[in-house]
Amino acid sequence: MMATTTSNSLPWIRGRVIGRGSYGSVFLAFDRASGQIFAVKSVDLSSHSDQMDSLSKEIRILSSLDHSPYIVKYLGHDSDGLHLNLHLELLPGGTVTDAAARPCLSKFSDEETVRSHTRCLVLALRHLHRRGIVHCDVKGRNVIVGQDPSTAKLVDFGSAMRMGSVNRPRGSPLWMAPEAIRGEYQGPESDVWSLGCTVIEMVTGRPAWEDEGAETLRRIGFSDELPESPVGMSAQGLDFLEKCLRRDRKERWSCHQLSQHPFLASETVTESSPRCVLDWVNSEFDEGLESEDDDDRTELKKEMESPTVAELRAFSTSSRVGELCHGGGRTVYWELEEDWMVVRQPRTAAPATGAAGVKLNKGKAGGKEPFTSNLNQINHLLFVL
Known part of the structure; x- marks a missing residue:
């Protein structure tokens, strides 16, 4: 109480x-x-x-x-x-986004650390999904590095929901799954897509998609495009991403399956949380081995029902894009610092999104001309799509 x-x-x-x-x-x-x-x-x-x-x-x-x-x-x-x-609990380690954006200040850019953080995130999501919960906002700024730099914890459950809930799309658009952008469905499979985008973010230091407003929403939700694979990532890592970033949600691997993927299977994770800031400052932590609850309970297999046709009509394609692009009568800038909950402020500004190095595969939609962010123009196109 x-x-x-x-x-x-x-x-x-x-x-x-x-x-x-x-x-x-x-x-x-x-x-x-x-x-x-x-x-x-x-x-x-x-x-x-x-x-x-x-x-x-x-x-x-x-x-x-x-x-x-x-x-x-x-x-x-x-x-x-x-x-x-x-x-x-206080987690003073900073986000994996901060760590990935400052490779000169840390060793977070190597694949072994990305592998360890990814395994922590997969086990966190598996824990939630087995208990009927969808996080709905998986991204680098919601993953905090542990006291041991190879560990991480999932935070910020303000967008989370119980499986089976029918809600409008929630989360951060650049990490949202295609079906969530379209307003059709948001479940464990959608978290898996966001997981894949977060892994790309950890490897490259930038979101998996360039932020071009409504045009990016069209690409994510209404094309055949996929985020570009990170250059230099191992074959196992690329295969792991492929299992996450399948546009058909029914073809994506579950977090239980991903936890056994060769990219993660050899990893072991330990974590000991600080009791207070003084423990952190003096590096006086209790050493303890913590493992995911691997009892004999069967994995939750509840298949989610899509919203009714009437519900989807009430929340049209154009209004979905408008809601994601605008909020409260103002333009939403998803990458502004004040729009995120920051545990530790970086010493230098993070590189702007959309910089060279993170490009979009054109796929079958590559021949289309770019669209402006003006909703009056994009609404007609999305209505046709």
Whole structure:
């Protein structure tokens, strides 16, 4: 049950902001009794209903999960009468996006580290999918590097949902699966597509697709194109990506299958989370071996039903693209820092998306002329498609 107290009587002290996003802010917090330092995600109780709904849903999902070493740990939640607060373990390692964009400052660009992070992410998603949960926003900024740089944890469950829910597309467009862009379906297979895009992001330091607004949405959702394979990646790694990035969702591998792929099969992952910032600073962590829960429960095989024709008509192709391109009457710039929840601010600006090195295969749609982001022009095309 959620505790409701005044700010002065809370058993913890709120510290400085360590991250901001469209659905609240993340603060350092200090437990008065134990001295533990943890993270608190807070939303004003007077905030827009979308913000409250997102954090409330994140609390429900995280509190329902049994522990996985590959998912951020839920510590509790409360309210001080002004804010709804979600308590989480502090993960000071930064995102894999930050790490991949700064290879000169770290060793995250080698394939062995990418392999290790990918295995952690696959096991996190397998844990969720077995329990009937779809993350819906898998991307590099939602994967935090562990105390051991070869480990990582999945965070930010504000877009997550239970399997079988019929919702409009949710997540970050450049990582969304074709069927999610079209508004037809979003399930475990969609997370697998996003996983493939995230692996490309970890290898290249940039999103798998160039951000060209509505034209990119058309390419992802309504063409036969695939992201370009990273140059220099091993044959096993490229085969792993091929299993993730199949446009027909029914042909993609499940996370259970991917966990046994040769690209990951030889890897072992250990993780020991810090109890507080002082433990992190002094590198005084308990050494512990944690493994994914591999009991005899059968893998969830529930087949998802697509939305009805009436539901799809109510949410037309053109309105789906419009919603993904625009929000609240303003243009959405998906790569702006304020649109993401950042755990650690990079010292230098990340390279702009769309730079040379990450190109799109033209596929069968290569002969089409580029489209402008003007919705009046693209709506007619998408209606025809």
